[in-house]
Amino acid sequence: MSQFIHQLFDLQGKTALITGGSSGLGEDIALALGLAGAEVAIAARREGPLLDTAARLIAQGIKATSFVANFLGQSNLIKGSIIDSSGGNAVVDIFGTKVRLAQDRNHAHDSSVLLGIRPEKIRIQPAGTSMHGNILEGGVISDASYIGVSTQYQVEMPWGQELMVFEQNDDGTPPLAKGDAVVMSWEPIFTFGLAGDQDANAGSEANPDSE
Secondary structure, eight states: OHHHHHHHTOOTTOEEEEETTTSHHHHHHHHHHHHTTOEEEEEESOHHHHHHHHHHHHHTTOOEEEEEOOOSSSOEEEEEEEEEEETTEEEEEETTEEEEEEGGGBOOSSSEEEEEEOGGGOEEEETTOOOOSEEEEEEEEEEEEEOSSEEEEEEEOTTSOEEEEEEETTSOOOOOOTTOEEEEEEOGGGOEEEETTSOTTSOEEEOGGGO
16 A cells, blocks of 8 residues: 555655745655655755754655745845843844844844844834834935835935835825935834844755765
8 A cells, every 4th residue: 555655646856845844844744745755945944953854854865955044025134233132022233223123033043133024014204203113214215116005115224235115005104205214113023033144135055965
């Protein structure tokens, strides 16, 4: 019977990508697909558990590659330094501005961190507007594009990085234009932290089989 099942689910020559593959159900799926003959590529945000899982798969004769996934979809990633902790939050310095990051959403392994915020989670208003939550000031709109239900803003920050913001067009916010000075904010719960030594533009490959 096992030979019959193996023939039904023979995945030789196939490659399977498993996200969240460093533990739990993701690891179980990677193992099952690998035992069926597939080459597996597992992706997760925590490098240590990811490498351990890849090593276990390889030990069972499975061809496995692992990738540290540093963001999902479009996210703003800003280099920062963790300088303190308070009330379950890490305090992060990003170019002189202090913001909060929940400890359970921080995946950095030391004080160096890539602070992540998805563009639709950011509020944007003309400079001088009172805001709450994590706040970034000093931005200037470098581009604005109407994309149907929302407007996409590119905001040039004082340290030379452009941040992306998606603003809903039905929330009563007056339209902003290129050259406008703005203030941005978001709730700390929407912030996530990644290892600061990662490439902000791409995932980094981590393949224990090549070491």
